[in-house]
Each structure stands twice: as structure tokens, then as C-alpha cells.
Amino acid sequence: MGDGSGLGFERDERGVATIVLRRPDAANALDQPLADALVTVTARIAADPDVRVVVLRAEGRFFCAGGDVKAMVAADDRPAMLDHLADTIHRSLAVLDGLAVPVVAAIQGPVAGGGLGLVLAADIAIAADSAHFSTAYTGVGLSPDCGVSALLPKAVGFRRAMRMLLHGDRIDAATAADWGLIDLAVPADGLESAVTAEVERMLAGPHPxxxxxxxxxxxxxxxxxxxxxxxxxxxxxxxxxxxxxxxxxxxxx
Missing domain, CATH: 1.10.287 (Helix Hairpins)
Structure with a gap:
């Protein structure tokens, strides 16, 4: 898939479906074209009985910086723009949540805001030790979206989630692993091998x-x-x- 949406997608013959965020120059921020593409791709995965594992990836230095702030600033009607963008992303996340297929996230760089929703949509999350995680909403005066308010407390606990949301605390990859936000923090040069090992483990397990x-x-x-x-x-x-x-x-x- 290379239609200029900022999203890549492919499924191999073993049933590994890979979704790739491809807006590296914009820190893989979620804009409307990318959100629309996510809806299309997740529906495609849900309709494919041969998918065995879903892998979430990103290109560039960031995994995902959340919603596209530049698009928010440029919007003529910001509330309507945010409502439409959040609704679109949320539809794709709801489909991912309902899949009877394991989801693995390969996190090569920083994650913020709605990007946390993608991490929380994964069942196994592996990050490079250079990655860091923040809610970021306080910095732009917005409230959580992408399921963060529902799933972050379940992953890290109520008090830690509140500190991240109310203080805007940023945590490093080692802390994220210790808190349960991710499963593993590994050296950057070991990320691919760790993700590959996890995918192979899922493929070797009983399907469905x-x-x-x-x-x-x-x-x-x-x-x-x-x-x-x-x-x-x-x-x-x-x-x-x-x-x-x-x-x-x-x-x-």
C-alpha cells in the first residue's frame, strides 16, 4: 500500500499483516488521510481469515507523536476537525481491539499522545531502549483520546496513569517495561530480532x-x-x- 496516505500495509504468505506508519518527516503524527487509511487497513485485516499476527511499525525517528498538531492549528473549525479525526482513528482502534489475532508493536522511537493508543492496542509491545513515552495532552491543552484514558490505567495502574496524564510525565523505555506499558526494552540494534522472535512464537502457537x-x-x-x-x-x-x-x-x- 503506497497511496500517499502515510500508511503502509502488507500481508505475507504466513499470515503476518504489517501496518507501517510512514510520515517520518511529521513524527508519524496522525492526520486525517492516515486515519482514513487505518480504517481501511484494519477492516481488511478483520475480513481476512488467514491473518495470524498483526505487527505495528513506524519509519523514522519517532514511532508516533500523536495527533497532527499542525493540522489542528490550521483547521478552520478545530472542534469539528478533532471530532472527525478522533472518530476515524477510534473506529480503527475498535476493530483492532476486537480481532481474534495477536498484535505486536515494534517501537523504534518516542511515543506521545494518541500514539500511546497504538501501543496499548498491541498485546506484545517491544521498544528500543532509546524510546520514551508521554501523554503530551497537557502540553497542548487537550484531553486524552485513542483509548488512552481507558487502557493506560489498566496497563500501568491508576496512580501512575494519573501522573502521566496530569503532570505530563515522560518515562523512558526501561521504566515503561517496569510499569507494564511495554513488555521489553532492548538495545536499538536488537529490536528487529526481538520482534521477529515474538512473531515466530505467535506463528508457532495454536491458531486460532x-x-x-x-x-x-x-x-x-x-x-x-x-x-x-x-x-x-x-x-x-x-x-x-x-x-x-x-x-x-x-x-x-
Whole structure:
């Protein structure tokens, strides 16, 4: 995918779908064309039964600096522009959240604002040790978007999330790993090998069981215990009919 939207996409023959932010000169900030492309790409992934793993990547020095501040400043009707942009990005994040497919983030550089929403959309997040993370909303007088207010406290805890949101605290990659915002902080020259190892691990796992596990956990955030139990019952019964479960159960027995 190379249509000038600022987003790249490809799926290989093994079922690895890779989404790449390609606005390096703008710190991979989220503008309307990129947001529109995200909606198209996530819908495409959701409709493809052969996708086994989704990988989020970015080009350039930044992973994602959040919303495009220059576009906000230039907007004739800023509230309408922000409403439309956030609505578009949120639609793609909702699709990602509902996938029965593991999502891995390869974070090569700094993350701010709505970019945190992309990190939190991933089930496994691996960052170069030179990366850092901030909410950034206080700096521009805005409130959180991209699911940050919902998922950041779940990842790092209420108090830490509040410090990041209210004080604008920036944390380094090692701290982000210690807090649970990411899984690993690795030397920059080891990022690719660490991400590749994680993708290979996901591909070697039982499909679609792994993806259903991530879907169930994410679905639990928005519903009650009884509904979660019901979904677990239906899902484990469905997984029991898969070839992966049959072969692994027989081997285990």
C-alpha cells in the first residue's frame, strides 16, 4: 500500500499483516488521510481469515507523536476537525481491539499522545531502549483520546496513569517495561530480532486459540463477569473443534 496516505500495509504468505506508519518527516503524527487509511487497513485485516499476527511499525525517528498538531492549528473549525479525526482513528482502534489475532508493536522511537493508543492496542509491545513515552495532552491543552484514558490505567495502574496524564510525565523505555506499558526494552540494534522472535512464537502457537485468548481478555474490559463466562464457554467449545486443539490434546494426553 503506497497511496500517499502515510500508511503502509502488507500481508505475507504466513499470515503476518504489517501496518507501517510512514510520515517520518511529521513524527508519524496522525492526520486525517492516515486515519482514513487505518480504517481501511484494519477492516481488511478483520475480513481476512488467514491473518495470524498483526505487527505495528513506524519509519523514522519517532514511532508516533500523536495527533497532527499542525493540522489542528490550521483547521478552520478545530472542534469539528478533532471530532472527525478522533472518530476515524477510534473506529480503527475498535476493530483492532476486537480481532481474534495477536498484535505486536515494534517501537523504534518516542511515543506521545494518541500514539500511546497504538501501543496499548498491541498485546506484545517491544521498544528500543532509546524510546520514551508521554501523554503530551497537557502540553497542548487537550484531553486524552485513542483509548488512552481507558487502557493506560489498566496497563500501568491508576496512580501512575494519573501522573502521566496530569503532570505530563515522560518515562523512558526501561521504566515503561517496569510499569507494564511495554513488555521489553532492548538495545536499538536488537529490536528487529526481538520482534521477529515474538512473531515466530505467535506463528508457532495454536491458531486460532491464541487469538481468541487475546480477544477474550480485551472483551472483558467492557462487560460483566456473567457475560464473560458465557463468551468463554462458547469460545472454548468452538476451539475444541479445531485441528490445532485436537492434535495438541492428543499429544498432551
Amino acid at each position: 486459540g491464541l487469538g481468541e485468548a487475546r480477544r477474550l481478555v480485551r472483551a472483558s474490559y467492557a462487560r460483566g463477569y456473567a457475560d464473560q463466562l458465557d463468551d468463554e464457554r462458547r469460545t472454548i467449545a468452538r476451539m475444541g473443534g479445531t485441528e490445532a486443539a485436537a492434535s495438541r490434546l492428543a499429544r498432551f494426553a
